[in-house]
Amino acid sequence: RCIKGALGMSFAGWTTFALFWMIFVVTPGPNAVNAINNGMVFGFRRSLWGVAAILCQATLFLILSALGITALIAASPTGFFIAKTVGAAFLIYLGVRGWIFARRAPKADGYKGRSIFFKALAIATINAKSVVGYLAAFSQFVQTDLPIWDQMWVIMPTALTLTAISYTGYTALGAGLGRVAMGAILNVWFRRIMAVCFVVYGTLLGITALPGRV
Secondary structure (H helix, E strand, O other): HHHHHHHHOOOHHHHHHHHHHHHHHHOHHHHHHHHHHHHHHHHHHHHHHHHHHHHHOOOEEEEEEOOHHHHHHOOOOOHHHHHHHHHHHHHHHHHHHHHHOOOOOOOOHHOHHHHHHHHHHHHOOOOOHHHHHHHHHHHHHOOOOHHHHHHHHHHHHHHHHHHHHHHHHHHHHHHHHHHHOOOOOHHHHHHHHHHHHHHOOOOOOOOHHOOOOO
């Protein structure tokens, strides 16, 4: 009980949430693919702009979830359908574009940090996995017998720390793959694999947006 009062939620509740969130952010998705791709193309340090974008999106979604906004979005079939469709189209577009330009050497030196940031922010925001994940976190793991904002003092640092560790790791993985794939042919195939991943995620997202599917 002392731990519960100090943390704003019970220790068992916190550990359960932390475990769920770790699985949530470690499971590969569009954000992970983009982080790996950024690391390959732009190197580790510059690609941290992408991690910063994901953290901004996470902060926004955590606050909206606490306010109940994501639950309203998920409860609106039309709104959620539109969000999923737009997200699917955007991911497929990125994949097709990535495949087409895979042979073109990226001009990393001329690519500004804000471009990396806003692309990563767009991918993170339109990802339906985010809405579902945040809704699951707040419907299953937030304790209803405690004030939500007291729990947010624990939830937000935990979620943001695990998110930062996960996507920094994916970015480092991409930077390492970029160094391995110094040969032009190998680099092209690595980039095409990332492009296919975007198309696959976009297609799956589009399928789940069809009427009669969850």
